[in-house]
Amino acid sequence: MEERKQKSLSDKILYAVFWLICIFFFGSFLFIVIVLTGNMHYISLLATGVIVLYLFYLFHLFNFFTTKKRKQWVLGIMGVALVISAITPVKKIYEKNIPTVDAELNVWDYQPFMEPLKIATLEEESTFKITEDLPRLDGATALYPLYASFAQAVYPDKTYEPSSSEVMVNTTPDAYNNLIEGKVDMIFVAGPSKAQINYAKRNGVELKLTPIGREAFVFFVHQKNEINELSLQQIQDIYSGSINNWQDVGGSDDSIRAFQRPEGSGSQTALENLMGEIPLMEAPTEDIVSGMGGIIEEVAQYKNYKNAIGYTFRFYSNEMVKNDQIKLLNINGIAPTIENIRNNQYPIASEFYLVTTNTDNPHVDEFIEWILSPQGQELVEKTGYVPMIE
Numbered sequence: 001m002e003e004r005k006q007k008s009l010s011d012k013i014l015y016a017v018f019w020l021i022c023i024f025f026f027g028s029f030l031f032i033v034i035v036l037t038g039n040m041h042y043i044s045l046l047a048t049g050v051i052v053l054y055l056f057y058l059f060h061l062f063n064f065f066t067t068k069k070r071k072q073w074v075l076g077i078m079g080v081a082l083v084i085s086a087i088t089p090v091k092k093i094y095e096k097n098i099p100t101v102d103a104e105l106n107v108w109d110y111q112p113f114m115e116p117l118k119i120a121t122l123e124e125e126s127t128f129k130i131t132e133d134l135p136r137l138d139g140a141t142a143l144y145p146l147y148a149s150f151a152q153a154v155y156p157d158k159t160y161e162p163s164s165s166e167v168m169v170n171t172t173p174d175a176y177n178n179l180i181e182g183k184v185d186m187i188f189v190a191g192p193s194k195a196q197i198n199y200a201k202r203n204g205v206e207l208k209l210t211p212i213g214r215e216a217f218v219f220f221v222h223q224k225n226e227i228n229e230l231s232l233q234q235i236q237d238i239y240s241g242s243i244n245n246w247q248d249v250g251g252s253d254d255s256i257r258a259f260q261r262p263e264g265s266g267s268q269t270a271l272e273n274l275m276g277e278i279p280l281m282e283a284p285t286e287d288i289v290s291g292m293g294g295i296i297e298e299v300a301q302y303k304n305y306k307n308a309i310g311y312t313f314r315f316y317s318n319e320m321v322k323n324d325q326i327k328l329l330n331i332n333g334i335a336p337t338i339e340n341i342r343n344n345q346y347p348i349a350s351e352f353y354l355v356t357t358n359t360d361n362p363h364v365d366e367f368i369e370w371i372l373s374p375q376g377q378e379l380v381e382k383t384g385y386v387p388m389i390e
Helices: 002-036 040-061 068-085 087-096 141-154 172-180 194-202 232-240 266-275 314-321 338-342 364-371 374-383
Strands: 137-139 186-189 208-222 285-290 294-299 308-313 326-328 349-356
Touching: 002 040, 040 068, 040 087, 068 087, 137 141, 137 172, 141 186, 141 314, 141 364, 141 374, 172 186, 172 194, 172 349, 186 364, 208 266, 208 314, 208 338, 208 364, 208 374, 232 266, 266 308, 266 349, 308 314, 349 364, 364 374
Parallel strands: 137 186
Antiparallel strands: 186 349, 208 308, 208 326, 208 349, 285 294
């Protein structure tokens, strides 16, 4: 009898070791998958789940559940542990599903000569055409529909892929870098940041800015936010950190999440210009897992939290993204409408630019002249911006 008991105990220990090894390898496999897919927030849930599963097996194997009450207590504790470890993943899933103002935008829809056309066109044939030595274009996403319409009017009919062609689209910082490094001839962007001006100087490049239209720099909040307008002073106070609760500007008692954009982007430069000498507060950040667990810190996108505030340009938010969960704020009591941009009533309207350097492309100067002509300015207005000429 004693030998049988010892043998039974030995068998149980062997089973326990065997399943421990199996669970270890299975858990390791899941850990690698989690790391490779950048879902590090699932690790605590995975670890807790593996431990709970193994402990439950051990308790059952060694007949620990001798009473119903004991089993209920153990299962209750395990359940609480799983719920606690699931808090972070559930929170991340919730945050992932919060829409951003940058979401659901496919620049490929705005390619020139791509049917059905989503870009503005002229009613008559363009007075200016280029058939060879096409100037290489690049620019900000918000301006891509505009300069794609220029290409549609002036360039020959062919495929212009947004990622690699004579009509590319990138972020504002990338567009400036491409221009300064001689990879493109013309870019369509907001004005340069101090860092971009300094980078051009270090490379012996002179940036030539030609204003081709006007646009509103806008601030937005969640649709359910009580606030409908802010003053310029309040904007500056929020982004300097002097005001950090919506109650201080007439809203509910809730903290303000004031998001910013990456350094060098057109809208971040616009914010810095608006702040003047007032220092910007540190932006909210999110840890983003990349590759084999490498973590980088990046300024958060405009997550549409109910207590958030963000900024962009009017055309991008209204015409390209069309996110009905955000609302644009009036500034100093003035709405950011085309009419108020045109009549200079909206206080933070600004020009956007066609920027060039000392390019040797023979058509650049003529192209600029045409963009500033009635036909080019017609496309500026048809796209949804305010032209330089009426």
